[in-house]
Amino acid sequence: xxxxxxxxxxxxxxxxxxxxxxxxxxxxxxxxxxxxxxxxxxxxxxxxxxxxxxxxxxxxxxxxxxxxxxxxxxxxxxxxxxxxxxxxxxxxxxxxxxxxxxxxxxxxxxxxxxxxxxxxxxxxxxxxxxxxxxxxxxxxxxxxxxxxxxxxxxxxxxxxxxxxxxxxxxxxxxxxxxxxxxxxxxxxxxxxxxxxxxxxxxxxxxxxxxxx
Numbered sequence: 001x002x003x004x005x006x007x008x009x010x011x012x013x014x015x016x017x018x019x020x021x022x023x024x025x026x027x028x029x030x031x032x033x034x035x036x037x038x039x040x041x042x043x044x045x046x047x048x049x050x051x052x053x054x055x056x057x058x059x060x061x062x063x064x065x066x067x068x069x070x071x072x073x074x075x076x077x078x079x080x081x082x083x084x085x086x087x088x089x090x091x092x093x094x095x096x097x098x099x100x101x102x103x104x105x106x107x108x109x110x111x112x113x114x115x116x117x118x119x120x121x122x123x124x125x126x127x128x129x130x131x132x133x134x135x136x137x138x139x140x141x142x143x144x145x146x147x148x149x150x151x152x153x154x155x156x157x158x159x160x161x162x163x164x165x166x167x168x169x170x171x172x173x174x175x176x177x178x179x180x181x182x183x184x185x186x187x188x189x190x191x192x193x194x195x196x197x198x199x200x201x202x203x204x205x206x207x208x209x210x211x212x
Contacts (some may be wrong), residue, residue: 125158
């Protein structure tokens, strides 16, 4: 999110007239988002049955980010707690892990791959993995989790691995996203000027010497 905002404001620095901007910094504990996550998991379980353990895997960050005060780690755990509560899970029925680490530095723990290997060695029969921090599937979920993590769990002794797809374009999520946006737009004039008013502004500017 911050990287995207950096790009937006870098562009705004080059604009003669900077528009009014409002940003949404996070929605990790938004009730609509959590309900959409829970419905996605519940619908999957209705079709395929329930696992012994649900692993909620989030994208990792270097541990140093947490030590410097980055709220991401806490936000992930809050999302996980809310999702578990919505699904009616106790602490033994789910695990929170972090994926996609690279380099030599320590990253947020526990690591997803290490956790799945341990669960496989413990002869946990079935594990389901969901990635609540991703609203849409990508290579990181479809390859790293659905393929590579699956192989690691099965090789370690696990019997059954299920990857639950992200929210993607599910209606419950799109409705929640629209609600988040509309709440943040409260108090703003979202209608904007009409065509006639815009043309009148152009005419006045041109009469005053504007070239375009």
